[in-house]
Amino acid sequence: MRRSLSDRNWPSWGLFWLLAPFFVFLTLFWMTPLGKGLLLSLESDTLFGESTFVGWQHYRDLLADSRYWRAVLNTGVFAVSTVTITITLALVFAHSLRLCTRRIQGPLVFGLMIPGLCPPTVLALLFLLVFHGKEGLLNRWIVQPLGFETINWLSDPDFILSAVVIQAVWRWTGFLAFFLLCALNARPREILDAAKIDGAGVWSRFVNVTLPLISPTLTFCLIYLIIDCFAQFAGSYVLFGGSGGTNDAGLLLVTYAYQKAFIGGGFGSGAAVSLSIVPWLAGMLILVAMLPRQLWKEDSAR
Amino acid sequence: MNRKLASISVGCLLAIATIIFLYPLFWMILGSFKSNAEIFSTRIFWPREWTDQYYEILLSNEFFPYLRSLTNSITVSLSQGVGATLLAAMAGFVIGSYRFRGRIGLFALGVLVVLIPPQMVALPLFIWVNALGFFDNLFGVILPGLVSGMGVLFFARVYSQLPSDLLDVARMEGASEFRIFLLTLPLVKSFLIAFGFAHFVLSWHAHIIPMLLLHSEETRTLPISLAALYGSSLNSPQAVLMAGSALGMLPLVAVFAFAYPQLKSALQEFVAQ
Numbered sequence: 108m109r110r111s112l113s114d115r116n117w118p119s120w121g122l123f124w125l126l127a128p129f130f131v132f133l134t135l136f137w138m139t140p141l142g143k144g145l146l147l148s149l150e151s152d153t154l155f156g157e158s159t160f161v162g163w164q165h166y167r168d169l170l171a172d173s174r175y176w177r178a179v180l181n182t183g184v185f186a187v188s189t190v191t192i193t194i195t196l197a198l199v200f201a202h203s204l205r206l207c208t209r210r211i212q213g214p215l216v217f218g219l220m221i222p223g224l225c226p227p228t229v230l231a232l233l234f235l236l237v238f239h240g241k242e243g244l245l246n247r248w249i250v251q252p253l254g255f256e257t258i259n260w261l262s263d264p265d266f267i268l269s270a271v272v273i274q275a276v277w278r279w280t281g282f283l284a285f286f287l288l289c290a291l292n293a294r295p296r297e298i299l300d301a302a303k304i305d306g307a308g309v310w311s312r313f314v315n316v317t318l319p320l321i322s323p324t325l326t327f328c329l330i331y332l333i334i335d336c337f338a339q340f341a342g343s344y345v346l347f348g349g350s351g352g353t354n355d356a357g358l359l360l361v362t363y364a365y366q367k368a369f370i371g372g373g374f375g376s377g378a379a380v381s382l383s384i385v386p387w388l389a390g391m392l393i394l395v396a397m398l399p400r401q402l403w404k405e406d407s408a409r
Numbered sequence: 410m411n412r413k414l415a416s417i418s419v420g421c422l423l424a425i426a427t428i429i430f431l432y433p434l435f436w437m438i439l440g441s442f443k444s445n446a447e448i449f450s451t452r453i454f455w456p457r458e459w460t461d462q463y464y465e466i467l468l469s470n471e472f473f474p475y476l477r478s479l480t481n482s483i484t485v486s487l488s489q490g491v492g493a494t495l496l497a498a499m500a501g502f503v504i505g506s507y508r509f510r511g512r513i514g515l516f517a518l519g520v521l522v523v524l525i526p527p528q529m530v531a532l533p534l535f536i537w538v539n540a541l542g543f544f545d546n547l548f549g550v551i552l553p554g555l556v557s558g559m560g561v562l563f564f565a566r567v568y569s570q571l572p573s574d575l576l577d578v579a580r581m582e583g584a585s586e587f588r589i590f591l592l593t594l595p596l597v598k599s600f601l602i603a604f605g606f607a608h609f610v611l612s613w614h615a616h617i618i619p620m621l622l623l624h625s626e627e628t629r630t631l632p633i634s635l636a637a638l639y640g641s642s643l644n645s646p647q648a649v650l651m652a653g654s655a656l657g658m659l660p661l662v663a664v665f666a667f668a669y670p671q672l673k674s675a676l677q678e679f680v681a682q
Contacts, residue, residue: 129500129561140517211424215420215424219430221665226614232635232651233433236436285679292677368532377534
């Protein structure tokens with residue numbers, strides 16, 4: 108159907124000029140820094156004067172660095188919990204929104220999405236007060252009424268990470284609910300009705316019919332969120348002022364790279380930390396991309 | 410009847426959830442009218458005495474040139490939103506609507522760009538942009554932000570779903586590739602607006618690269634100025650911060666309100682494909 112176009116004389120200059128601007132910028136501001144970063148990560152940490160080539164030394168150092176592993180662990184926990192909570196909440200919201208009449212659905216979605224507009228810095232400023240030691244909203248409205256001791260969210264190492272998670276969940280839930288709502292609306296009516304007639308219950312319909320149908324959108328949301336979590340900087344930077352919080356309990360990978368490079372003055376090791384994020388992220392994403400195929404293999408075969 | 414009842418009760422629950430989600434923002438807006446002492450006491454929700462002095466302090470540039478920061482943010486986000494959308498749409502058009510050798514390679518490259526977001530190359534990017542002479546210059550922030558791997562993948566998909574009849578007709582009329590691209594733009598208008606909006610918001614939120622590159626108060630973007638003000642002293646002027654944050658949300662909400670219908674139709678179409 109598209110053959111009429113595809114057989115044309117590629118490479119044609121017209122197409123080349125359409126592609127060129129993007130690739131010029133890509134080369135200048137993505138490939139070059141990436142290449143430079145790779146080279147930098149192989150050089151010694153001299154801020155002034157000549158730096159020498161040290162090979163994989165920085166990467167080897169990282170493997171033995173307990174703070175690095177702490178940051179990896181924190182980022183992993185942060186990503187997994189943010190993604191789980193956000194996606195679950197967003198699914199619940201999306202399903203509930205479908206039950207509402209159209210007139211109130213619009214304003215509700217609009218309202219739920221507004222936190223996503225909030226810049227992470229502003230968000231962190233706001234949440235400093237939500238998380239505040241004694242008088243913060245969380246303590247006053249949830250922790251104290253339940254009869255617990257007040258929690259100092261931002262300095263108690265057990266809770267620091269949850270502060271970052273809550274903030275990310277608050278920011279993304281509305282947007283993802285909106286995405287999933289559109290995906291839910293796009294499910295073909297006939298399939299749902301057929302499942303209903305076959306006597307499938309609510310849960311079984313959700314798992315066997317809805318999830319496979321919305322899985323492209325769901326996968327997109329997952330990937331987007333995971334990348335955002337791994338690249339998270341602004342929120343934790345403002346919450347902890349560029350540090351990792353008490354005992355590094357809130358240290359994330361990007362923050363660690365920033366610390367190494369700009370506070371520790373080690374550009375080489377900083378670049379090594381940043382680049383070491385890529386394999387972690389890629390591994391996580393491959394896992395996510397494989398997951399639905401494994402889970403729903405039988406269903407799609409049916 | 411039962412169904413209606415369920416719909417109403419779900420609606421009420423959702424309304425409560427929305428209020429909870431928006432609560433911190435309400436509180437920020439109210440906070441900008443309160444004194445420091447009142448802000449830290451959650452027992453007082455409504456300001457005891459309304460005062461707009463913090464907005465006056467903010468606009469008097471006592472802490473940092475507020476309007477300048479706001480204009481910087483708008484400049485950066487607007488140029489990135491428009492520029493990135495255009496570049497991504499052009500590349501996505503080629504990748505999505507033509508079959509040629511190397512197409513899969515380009516697609517894979519797009520995925521790779523998505524995988525390595527700018528935050529991860531922030532440090533070498535900082536050194537490189539400095540070497541180009543863009544330190545403390547808005548261009549140093551804008552130009553790297555024009556590259557969006559997500560955008561290329563998005564538009565490649567949008568264009569691969571576009572019926573090719575129109576392109577064929579234009580082709581037979583002897584229109585150039587670029588002209589055909591221009592012809593398709595009205596057809597994908599809602600996608601352009603949706604992506605442009607998303608990129609606008611993301612570049613408004615960007616933190617690490619503007620923080621590293623924009624040094625003087627005159628060039629800083631709003632989030633950086635606010636964060637710097639917060640970090641500047643232990644006794645940071647909370648109400649002024651809140652006033653600045655609240656005012657700074659206005660452009661974002663305005664753009665969102667404008668883009669929302671397009672966003673909705675674009676997404677519905679995109680998901681349905």
